Amino acid sequence: MSAPLLSVEGVETYYGNIIALRGVDIAVNAGEIVTLIGANGAGKSTLMMTIFGSPRARSGKIIFDGRDITQMAPHDIARAGIAQSPEGRRIFARMSVYENLQMGASINGAAHFNEDLERVFTIFPRLKERAQQRGGTLSGGEQQMLAIARALMSRPRLLLLDEPSLGLAPLVVKLIFDTIRDLNKREGLTVFLVEQNAFHALKLADRAYVLVNGRVTLSGTGRELLARPEVRAAYLEGGH
Amino acid sequence: MAAQQDHQRPDMARALVDAGFAALVTFGLSFPILALRTEQDMQNRLVVEQRWSWAIVAVVAVFCARLLAGLLSDWRARAVAIPGALIGVYGAHLALTVGPANGAGIVAFGLALLIGAFPLDARLRETPAAVAKPNVEGPDHSRLMSIAGIVALFVFPFVMLAWLGPQGSLKWINNYGVQILIYVMLGWGLNIVVGLAGLLDLGYVAFYAVGAYSYALLSTTYGLSFWICLPLAGVLAAFWGVILGFPVLRLRGDYLAIVTLAFGEIIRVVLINWSDFSNGYAGISSIPRVTFFGVPFTAADNGFAAMMGLEFTPIHRTIFLYFLILCLALLTNAVTLRLRALPIGRAWEALREDEIACRSLGVNTVNTKLTAFALGAMFGGFAGSFFAVRQNFVSPESFTFIESATILAIVVLGGMGSQIGVALAAVAMIGGTEILRELDFLKRIFGEGFDPAQYRMLIFGLAMVVMMIWKPRGLISSRTPSIFLKTKRAVAGALVREGQG
Numbered sequence: 001m002s003a004p005l006l007s008v009e010g011v012e013t014y015y016g017n018i019i020a021l022r023g024v025d026i027a028v029n030a031g032e033i034v035t036l037i038g039a040n041g042a043g044k045s046t047l048m049m050t051i052f053g054s055p056r057a058r059s060g061k062i063i064f065d066g067r068d069i070t071q072m073a074p075h076d077i078a079r080a081g082i083a084q085s086p087e088g089r090r091i092f093a094r095m096s097v098y099e100n101l102q103m104g105a106s107i108n109g110a111a112h113f114n115e116d117l118e119r120v121f122t123i124f125p126r127l128k129e130r131a132q133q134r135g136g137t138l139s140g141g142e143q144q145m146l147a148i149a150r151a152l153m154s155r156p157r158l159l160l161l162d163e164p165s166l167g168l169a170p171l172v173v174k175l176i177f178d179t180i181r182d183l184n185k186r187e188g189l190t191v192f193l194v195e196q197n198a199f200h201a202l203k204l205a206d207r208a209y210v211l212v213n214g215r216v217t218l219s220g221t222g223r224e225l226l227a228r229p230e231v232r233a234a235y236l237e238g239g240h
Numbered sequence: 241m242a243a244q245q246d247h248q249r250p251d252m253a254r255a256l257v258d259a260g261f262a263a264l265v266t267f268g269l270s271f272p273i274l275a276l277r278t279e280q281d282m283q284n285r286l287v288v289e290q291r292w293s294w295a296i297v298a299v300v301a302v303f304c305a306r307l308l309a310g311l312l313s314d315w316r317a318r319a320v321a322i323p324g325a326l327i328g329v330y331g332a333h334l335a336l337t338v339g340p341a342n343g344a345g346i347v348a349f350g351l352a353l354l355i356g357a358f359p360l361d362a363r364l365r366e367t368p369a370a371v372a373k374p375n376v377e378g379p380d381h382s383r384l385m386s387i388a389g390i391v392a393l394f395v396f397p398f399v400m401l402a403w404l405g406p407q408g409s410l411k412w413i414n415n416y417g418v419q420i421l422i423y424v425m426l427g428w429g430l431n432i433v434v435g436l437a438g439l440l441d442l443g444y445v446a447f448y449a450v451g452a453y454s455y456a457l458l459s460t461t462y463g464l465s466f467w468i469c470l471p472l473a474g475v476l477a478a479f480w481g482v483i484l485g486f487p488v489l490r491l492r493g494d495y496l497a498i499v500t501l502a503f504g505e506i507i508r509v510v511l512i513n514w515s516d517f518s519n520g521y522a523g524i525s526s527i528p529r530v531t532f533f534g535v536p537f538t539a540a541d542n543g544f545a546a547m548m549g550l551e552f553t554p555i556h557r558t559i560f561l562y563f564l565i566l567c568l569a570l571l572t573n574a575v576t577l578r579l580r581a582l583p584i585g586r587a588w589e590a591l592r593e594d595e596i597a598c599r600s601l602g603v604n605t606v607n608t609k610l611t612a613f614a615l616g617a618m619f620g621g622f623a624g625s626f627f628a629v630r631q632n633f634v635s636p637e638s639f640t641f642i643e644s645a646t647i648l649a650i651v652v653l654g655g656m657g658s659q660i661g662v663a664l665a666a667v668a669m670i671g672g673t674e675i676l677r678e679l680d681f682l683k684r685i686f687g688e689g690f691d692p693a694q695y696r697m698l699i700f701g702l703a704m705v706v707m708m709i710w711k712p713r714g715l716i717s718s719r720t721p722s723i724f725l726k727t728k729r730a731v732a733g734a735l736v737r738e739g740q741g
Contacts, residue, residue, distance in 0.1 A: 054599060078602025090597035092590050096721040103590045107602035109583065132721070154602060 003066065005030040005190055006051070006082075006158055011060035011070075013043075013050045020046040022214040023060065028158065028192050033184050035193040035201040035222065037235060038211035044194040045087050047211070048162045051192075052084055053077045064158070079107050083156030087163050087194075089147040093136030097127055100135050100146055104153030112155075120149040123179060141172035148179070158190045159183075165197040173197065177204050198235035202226045210235075255310025263303035270295040293337065301329045308357070316715070317361035320664060324353025327675070334678075344404055345412035346678055348396065349671045352420075355392055356664045359385040360715075386660075393566055397559045406553040413555070417562045418630065420670045422623055425569040427650040427662040429619030432576055434648065435657035436585065437612035438592025440497045443484070443504025444647050447477040447617040449511065449639035451624020456524040456634045457517075466530055466629050470622060477621020478614040480507075485613035489606055492595070504644050511636040523635025530629045532560060561630050568626060572619045573659055579615075588612050589657075646670075649700070653707055655714025664715055669700070 004027035013021040020043045028034045038044050050057050053074040062070045069077050078084075083104075092100050101120065105113050121128040124145040130138060138146060144164055151159055161180070165173040177200050183189045195201035202208055205222040210231065218225060225231050275295035278286050304325040312318045328350025335343025362385060396417060400409035426448065433441045454473035458464045464472075488499050511518045518524070529537065532544045537557035539545065544560075545552035579585040587608045590598050599605055628634050650669055654661035676692040676699070683690050707714075 052600060054596075073604075074599040075602045075604040078600070084600040086596060086600050090594045090600075092593035092597065094593055094719060095586075095589060099586060099589075099721055103586060103598070103601055103603070106583065106587065150601065 002030075003063075004028055005065055006192065007061075007063045008047070008051065009061045009063070011047070011050060011057045011062060013046055013055055014058050015046075015055065020214055021050065021057075024211070024214070024216055026209055026216065028190060030157075030190050031184070031188045032206045033180070033191045033193060033204055035195055035205035035208045036211055037195055037198040037201055037208060037225075039234070040196075042211045043214040044211055045162055046214075048084070048087070048160055048192075048194050051077075051160065052082065075107075078154060081155075081157040082160060083151035083154045083158070084160040085144075085147040085151045085162065085164065088166065089140075089143045091135040091138075091143050091146050091150070093134065095135055096131070097133055097135060097138070097146055098131045100150050101127075101153050104150035107154050113153075116153050116155065120152050123152070123183070124149050141168050141175070144168060144172070144176055145179075148176070152183075156189075158192060161191060161193045163194060163196060165195065165200065173200060180204065198231070199226075202231075252311070255307055258310050259303050259307035262306040263299050266302040267295065267299050270298045274298055293333065297329060297333050300332075301326055304329060308354075312357060312361040314361050316711070317357045320360060320715075321354050321357030324350045324357060326350070328354065344400060344408070345416050346675060348400070348412060348416060349667070349675055351392075352667050352671065353664070355385075355389050356660065356667065359389065359660055360664065390570070394563075397562050401555065401559070406555040410555055410558060413562050414558050415674050416671055418558070418565055419674070420667055421562070421565040421569050422627065423647065423650060423666040423670045424663050425565065425572050425623045425626075426620060426647045427654065427666050428569065428572040428576060428659065429616050429623065430647050430651050431616075431654075431657065431659070431662050432579075432588070432619070433612050433616035434651050435662070436576075436580070436592065437588040437609065439488075439609065439612060440493065440500070441613075441616070442497045442501035442641075442644055442648065443507075444500075444616070444620055445639045445641070445643040446484070446504040446507040447481060447620030448624040448627065448643065449507050449636070450477045450480050450617075451621030451626075452628040452634045452638070453511065453518060453524070453624075454621065455625035455628040456527050459528045460524060460526070463528075465534070466528070466625070467533070470625050473621045473625035474618040475621075477624065478618040481613040481615075481617025482610050484617075485610045489609060501641070501644075504639075504641060508636050508639050511639070518636075521635065521637075523633060523637075525633045527628055527632040527634065529632050530557065530561060530564065561626075565623075565626055565630075568622050572622075575615075575619075576659065584608070584611060649704065653704070653714055657719060658714065661715040672699075 006026075006028040008024055008026040010023045010025060011021055012019065012023055024043075024047055026034070026036070026047075036044050036047065046055075049055060051062055051069075053069065053072055053076075057070050060070070061068060064077075064080055064082060067080060069080060069082075072080070092103060095103070101117060102113070105116060121131075126142055127145055127149055130142060135143070135146060144166075148159075148161070148164065151161075164176050164180070168176070180191055180193070181204055184191055193201055193205065202222040202225050208220065208222050208225045209216050210218040210225065218228065218231065220228075226236075275290065275292050277289045277291060279289045281287050305322045308321045308325055309318055312321055328347050331343040331346025331348075331350055333343065334346060397409070397413045400412050403409070404412070426444070429447075430441065430444045433439050433444070451473040454476045455466065455469040458469045458472060459466070484500065484503050488496050491499060512520055514520075531537065535542070535544050535547055537544045537554070537560065539552040543552065544550075544556055550556070576585075580589075587598065587603050590601075590603065591605060591608050591612075595605060598608070627638070631638075646669065650665045651662055653669065654663070654665035673693070673696055676696055679692045
């Protein structure tokens, strides 16, 4: 088997003196959807941010497509082909949807901008209707669509999604997850997904990791983990 | 839709009729109350005193106010225009009764507000209600008014000169024209840093000082001309902008404000204490005056007046300075507007909105911030070197914190990021200060010892508080996106939450 697209090897991240990741190993192969689940404060978003270079890992290595990106600046990591839809969406509230998408194309500028714009408008037709509107006036679901669309504008080879279901209605969550699956199936987009919504995430994912207190405690295919009693007990009981 | 358009775009004829009617009513009321007044004379007899000018002023004022209310559809534009018109009428009254030199500037100040109100109105009209429909005429209308405004600015000194002669017009061209334009330029420069990039800078005056001292020192030490020093001053100020930018890269909000505040003070304190370099408190005097591209403004045979075949007066230099600062300010504006449409300008605005999102999209936030600091500082440096050539004297006292605060107040009052808003705020704040010196009628109310200029700060404080309650996002809080799918549309400020960038 060829080397994974992204591999995280023994990464430790600190906030000051407080350790957040205690040696995490993760691999994402090209064309896969990999999800990372875990409780609040487990370090999921920290791992996401560490992959993106802010904060930087204090030890360990992050290899993307054969390149060591551990010490690279975030904007260089973006240029290397990783895009991120950050936690809490973080769209530019006062700028129009169109301008938000333009910011997403920052790294390749005007080159194939119109083409990419058409593409994301096909994926999220709702955004086309709202193109002139200010980002802050969109609904939560639309904002999430915009955050994903904005990340797609840079033509990434790996898409990092941090809690896309945060604060959204179940129907919208389903729509978002269907879109992710669709992107993966149709375009072969590699997705690394961080989620609290373990049930949906595990159903969607090819493979999954469970993060507890800054350590990966379990890994396997989505289906396997869905069936494990300890996963059910910790993340899935009482609902769905 | 057509009906709505009618409602939105008031027509001239109706407004005129309406205003004429209001003026008639005013005349009816003012004629017995204002125009005729009974007084007791020396023999205790009642005599009728006639004060027709009072009645005329009242009628004209009401007519103008009513006409403007009819012509401008947005109440915010009215709030700018109507005081402008009233100030103008008051000035005209002064000019006619006391003498032109006393009222002309007030008239000009009123007119400036009046002229500014029309593009403001056009901007505002495009915004909230019009979000859903394309607006074809709006931008054109606004552009027309901008051109009219610029033309008015270019003819202003000549009109004043023709009206009041070289002696009388000096005050108005210098104290109003040049002074206001300096602050318009500084406001626009700071607007890049604060309004667009969202980096709160309380030490902007430092770059103004760097520019001023650059020219002062380079010209007195090396005898370089203004035209060589001007770009050098800009470069040096930009360099100091980057120097300030580096340590504050990681700071935001209050922390950034404190460091920039300290930076402004450091520059000033260094200028005071490093006497060998800057001559300390005494400052640098006899800085070479501005020349007309090498031709001095003197009475000599090789002077500007002799060359042009004009009679020598010092006003030529003032008018040249006026055009110089006008061009510098317009340059600042043009560069800012252009940059807003380019990726770097968009990156500034995105940075103001959300830094983390910017980073995750591959924006180099370090470079983006540093360019904002450097460009803002560069325009501050230009303005500073203009300041030095105009005063031909600089000292650290001109660069105190209150200057930074004034410039920041102009940007905030104008509505962060809005060019026309900043210009109007500068006219109101700087012109307003000068106007306070002219309000002699207040002495009649409060007694001879009353000097309205003494209450400048109090009035500013009040104006700030009122503004923040009435219009917390500044005069113009709407924002026109720099890129459009089909038609241009502004984003209404009313929809923007506080603290949301």
